[in-house]
Amino acid sequence: MSFSPADKTTDPADLRRSYSLAGLRRRDLPSDPLDLFQRWFNEALNADMLEPNAMVLSCCAGDQPSSRTVLLKALDAHGLVFFTNTRSRKAREIAANARVSLLFPWYSLERQLSIEGTATPISAADAFAYFRSRPRGSQIGAWVSQQSRVISSRALLDAQWQAMQERFRQGEIPLPPAWGGYRVEPTRFEFWQGRPNRLHDRFCYQRDPSGHHTSAHGPWNLERLAP
Numbered sequence: 001m002s003f004s005p006a007d008k009t010t011d012p013a014d015l016r017r018s019y020s021l022a023g024l025r026r027r028d029l030p031s032d033p034l035d036l037f038q039r040w041f042n043e044a045l046n047a048d049m050l051e052p053n054a055m056v057l058s059c060c061a062g063d064q065p066s067s068r069t070v071l072l073k074a075l076d077a078h079g080l081v082f083f084t085n086t087r088s089r090k091a092r093e094i095a096a097n098a099r100v101s102l103l104f105p106w107y108s109l110e111r112q113l114s115i116e117g118t119a120t121p122i123s124a125a126d127a128f129a130y131f132r133s134r135p136r137g138s139q140i141g142a143w144v145s146q147q148s149r150v151i152s153s154r155a156l157l158d159a160q161w162q163a164m165q166e167r168f169r170q171g172e173i174p175l176p177p178a179w180g181g182y183r184v185e186p187t188r189f190e191f192w193q194g195r196p197n198r199l200h201d202r203f204c205y206q207r208d209p210s211g212h213h214t215s216a217h218g219p220w221n222l223e224r225l226a227p
Contacts, residue, residue, distance in 0.1 A: 019110040019194025024201035026224060033189040033205035033220060034077065040113060040191070041075075044106050056103040057082070061096035073130060079185040080115070081122060083130060085147035087178045094119045100184060110194035117186040127180040132172075139173040140164045146178075190225070200227040 030036050044052035053072040058065055068090060074081035084090060102115040131139060144160045151157060189205040202225040
């Protein structure tokens with residue numbers, strides 16, 4: 001399919017770019033994928049790109065997958081944490097099927113990182129600790145938005161915002177009852193580095209469900225994938 005000249009747009013089929021910024025070699029990869037993730041994340045931060053902690057969260061509670069962008073707010077040995085309305089579509093889908101995927105699209109570095117794992121709610125205490133660190137406007141916004149629900153107009157949303165501003169005019173804003181966080185415990189990492197001629201470097205770290213692994217890579221099996 002192509003666009004006609006009347007559309008005054010570029011045909012997507014004509015958009016091409018050769019990737020040549022970097023490469024990946026197996027001998028340079030750490031045994032723990034979190035170490036490589038941290039290295040790549042730091043490089044994304046240093047590249048001053050927009051929202052380097054943005055990640056596409058995909059869920060599938062039935063026949064239709066769904067995706068949206070969320071922000072990574074914490075990372076440790078147990079997984080990656082994001083926050084959201086706990087009555088949103090994503091939260092309902094996670095409740096039905098906790099298996100999710102994350103994608104970091106670091107385009108300016110010619111990289112992408114996909115992660116598969118299981119999402120579980122974090123504690124209310126941990127959620128509140130983060131909630132208190134948010135700007136006051138974001139705290140009020142969490143009370144206003146009934147995320148993913150149908151609303152009649154923007155005017156209604158603005159009116160609710162004004163009402164919540166007045167309600168919380170003074171003092172500390174409490175944690176909304178429908179707001180919290182999820183931790184995604186990874187079972188699979190795939191690191192993708194663009195290379196010339198579409199012969200990209202792809203490496204997959206995957207946990208061995210049997211518990212057996214090589215001494216070289218601890219609990220993770222590491223394999224190169226064809227581009």
